[in-house]
Amino acid sequence: DAGITQSPRHKVTETGTPVTLRCHQTENHRYMYWYRQDPGHGLRLIHYSYGVKDTDKGEVSDGYSVSRSKTEDFLLTLESATSSQTSVYFCAISEAGRHNEQFFGPGTRLTVL
Amino acid sequence: AQSVTQLGSHVSVSEGALVLLRCNYSSSVPPYLFWYVQYPNQGLQLLLKYTTGATLVKGINGFEAEFKKSETSFHLTKPSAHMSDAAEYFCAVGRFGNEKLTFGTGTRLTIIP
Numbered sequence A: 001d002a003g004i005t006q007s008p009r010h011k012v013t014e015t016g017t018p019v020t021l022r023c024h025q026t027e028n029h030r031y032m033y034w035y036r037q038d039p040g041h042g043l044r045l046i047h048y049s050y051g052v053k054d055t056d057k058g059e060v061s062d063g064y065s066v067s068r069s070k071t072e073d074f075l076l077t078l079e080s081a082t083s084s085q086t087s088v089y090f091c092a093i094s095e096a097g098r099h100n101e102q103f104f105g106p107g108t109r110l111t112v113l
Numbered sequence B: 001a002q003s004v005t006q007l008g009s010h011v012s013v014s015e016g017a018l019v020l021l022r023c024n025y026s027s028s029v030p031p032y033l034f035w036y037v038q039y040p041n042q043g044l045q046l047l048l049k050y051t052t053g054a055t056l057v058k059g060i061n062g063f064e065a066e067f068k069k070s071e072t073s074f075h076l077t078k079p080s081a082h083m084s085d086a087a088e089y090f091c092a093v094g095r096f097g098n099e100k101l102t103f104g105t106g107t108r109l110t111i112i113p
Helices: none
Strands: A004-007 A008-013 A019-027 A033-040 A042-051 A052-056 A064-070 A073-078 A086-092 A108-112 B001-007 B011-012 B018-022 B024-026 B030-037 B045-050 B056-058 B064-068 B073-078 B086-095 B098-103 B107-112
Touching: A004 A086, A008 A019, A019 A033, A019 A064, A019 A086, A019 A108, A033 A064, A033 A073, A033 B098, A042 A064, A042 B098, A052 A064, A073 A086, B001 B086, B001 B098, B011 B018, B018 B107, B024 B073, B024 B086, B030 B064, B030 B073, B045 B056, B045 B064, B045 B073, B073 B086
Parallel strands: A008 A108, B011 B107
Antiparallel strands: A004 A019, A019 A073, A033 A042, A033 A086, A042 A052, A064 A073, A086 A108, B001 B024, B018 B073, B030 B045, B030 B086, B056 B064, B064 B073, B086 B098, B086 B107
């Protein structure tokens, strides 16, 4: 299994509070991704990174920010959580030259009350 | 732009019966195509992928898929369903030069004893 961990695995928070989710990899892969998974929507890309300090928006980036200060860590921040951000969040990694094959972490279940 | 359509959000088959999960894609360039499986409370795991070459691709757990360019399809099949195949299955499309994947909305497979 690819070495990808996510923390926390479960979190319950209140509307308006900031939340940071962490993705950590031990594979030294260049690309990292944050997705959210919601019933009926499959996986939707929030943000991705193509290197240290290099990030870009995905299709559902509003309300989220990311940072990547080291190859192994990719942080997703909800500056002010809303109930619509209740979801399961997955981190994924990939390496150039691997035909877009992505490896996924175990996920973080976030509930915003 | 790329897109993926998975026909049938829920599919039920009897144990020992043929499994057929449908995936159609849209891509303006030759695609990379993937099937991922997600077991309850887990991340996504790669089942199989098509990049170039042979259009019939074999994956893990007895699954296979055939790339049909004329039909823009990449349907997933397994000759004989097993109880352990119960999971959610996602089709995804990517392309050369763009490290992102676009996912379908998923198909939940139920196996009837």
